Every structure is written in C-alpha cells, then in structure tokens.
Amino acid sequence: DTEVTQTPKHLVMGMTNKKSLKCEQHMGHRAMYWYKQKAKKPPELMFVYSYEKLSINESVPSRFSPECPNSSLLNLHLHALQPEDSALYLCASSQTKQVAETYEQYFGPGTRLTVT
Amino acid sequence: QKEVEQDPGPLSVPEGAIVSLNCTYSNSAFQYFMWYRQYSRKGPELLMYTYSSGNKEDGRFTAQVDKSSKYISLFIRDSQPSDSATYLCAMRMNRDDKIIFGKGTRLHILP
Numbered sequence: 001d002t003e004v005t006q007t008p009k010h011l012v013m014g015m016t017n018k019k020s021l022k023c024e025q026h027m028g029h030r031a032m033y034w035y036k037q038k039a040k041k042p043p044e045l046m047f048v049y050s051y052e053k054l055s056i057n058e059s060v061p062s063r064f065s066p067e068c069p070n071s072s073l074l075n076l077h078l079h080a081l082q083p084e085d086s087a088l089y090l091c092a093s094s095q096t097k098q099v100a101e102t103y104e105q106y107f108g109p110g111t112r113l114t115v116t
Numbered sequence: 117q118k119e120v121e122q123d124p125g126p127l128s129v130p131e132g133a134i135v136s137l138n139c140t141y142s143n144s145a146f147q148y149f150m151w152y153r154q155y156s157r158k159g160p161e162l163l164m165y166t167y168s169s170g171n172k173e174d175g176r177f178t179a180q181v182d183k184s185s186k187y188i189s190l191f192i193r194d195s196q197p198s199d200s201a202t203y204l205c206a207m208r209m210n211r212d213d214k215i216i217f218g219k220g221t222r223l224h225i226l227p
Contacts, residue, residue: 045214
C-alpha cells in the first residue's frame with residue numbers, strides 16, 4: 001500500500017478564518033512533507049518532518065503552522081491567509097536515510113485551497 | 117542557469133507512438149533521479165526511481181540516466197490517451213531530503 005490520504009479535497013476560506021489540512025499515511029514512513037503547488041508550476045517544498053520533528057522549514061510565512069502529532073499524521077494549520085496562498089497543497093511521505101537505501105516520496109492527492 | 121531544466125511543452129503525439137521526455141541538470145551531486153506523472157488537479161504519482169547512471173524499465177516506461185552528460189530521459193512505448201498528463205522530472209543529492217523538480221512537460225496523446 002503506497003497511499004497517502006489528504007482531507008479535505010477542497011477548501012474555501014476567508015482571510016480571517018482558521019482551518020486545518022490533514023494528511024495520513026500507514027506505510028511506516030518516518031519522513032513527511034508539505035508542498036505548495038501553483039497552477040502549471042512544480043511543487044515547492046514548505047516543511048519536512050523527520051521522526052515527528054520539524055527538520056526543514058523553507059522560510060514559510062507564520063500564517064502556515066505545521067504539526068506532526070504522531071508518525072502517521074501531519075497537519076497544516078492555516079490562519080489569516082492571503083488570496084495568493086490559493087494553491088494545491090500536497091502532502092508526501094518517505095522512508096528516511098537511517099532505515100532505507102532508497103527513500104522515494106509518495107504524494108497524496110492534495111487539498112485545493114481557495115482563499116477569498 | 118537553473119538547476120533542472122525541462123521543456124514545458126505541450127508535446128502532442130499520436131496514440132501508439134514512442135514518447136521521449138527529457139531533463140538536463142547542472143549539479144553533478146545529484147544521485148537519485150525520479151519521474152512523476154501528474155494528472156490535472158491530482159497529486160504527483162511516482163513512476164520511476166533510479167540511482168546513479170543506467171537504464172531502468174517498468175512495463176511501457178524506460179528511464180535513462182546519463183550522469184556524464186547530466187541528462188535524464190523517460191521513454192513511453194505504445195503511448196495511450198491515458199498517458200496524457202504532466203510529467204515532472206525530479207532529482208536529489210545523496211543524503212539530502214530536498215527534491216528538486218523540473219517545471220514539468222505537458223503531454224497530450226492524440227487518439
């Protein structure tokens with residue numbers, strides 16, 4: 001099973017709202033990622049969690065707040081977003097270099113976020 | 117010069133043709149090379165994963181890596197309309213978690 005699930009599939013929120021995106025995987029992967037993808041552009045890395053600890057933050061604005069409550073779950077909390085934050089938000093997971101020779105990233109289907 | 121260069125297309129080919137998709141890169145430290153397929157409004161799906169130079173075949177797909185030329189290719193044989201998607205090349209350095217993506221090539225297979 002190489003499935004990463006994400007909820008919700010679509011989200012429309014106002015600039016004053018607080019919402020959360022959720023991601024789940026049951027492949028035993030210990031690295032999880034958040035990416036942002038604008039139309040006709042490649043995914044851009046936002047955050048990396050390794051063993052439930054934040055290991056990479058690609059200078060993402062503080063209105064995006066990641067959380068990794070356990071090894072299977074990854075959340076992205078959203079607050080006071082701007083219309084330019086509208087995009088497809090992708091979660092991915094992989095094994096880590098400590099336990100595997102190869103560590104391909106598997107992506108979820110994404111949450112399409114629209115900020116009004 | 118960008119780290120990874122990929123022609124965005126679109127590339128239109130008739131059904132049944134062999135498709136060749138390519139990327140060039142500038143960083144000789146890249147060791148792991150991937151191809152992802154992404155359908156419209158969906159997440160990227162890992163197609164092929166190769167380490168260092170050489171060929172890898174999986175069904176109708178063949179990935180080639182030429183590290184001396186810093187050039188990678190994905191070949192699709194007997195192309196089908198269902199292969200119509202955006203194909204993203206991606207690569208990473210050894211012992212580094214960050215993937216560097218190409219811009220993606222939009223492929224249309226004409227029935």
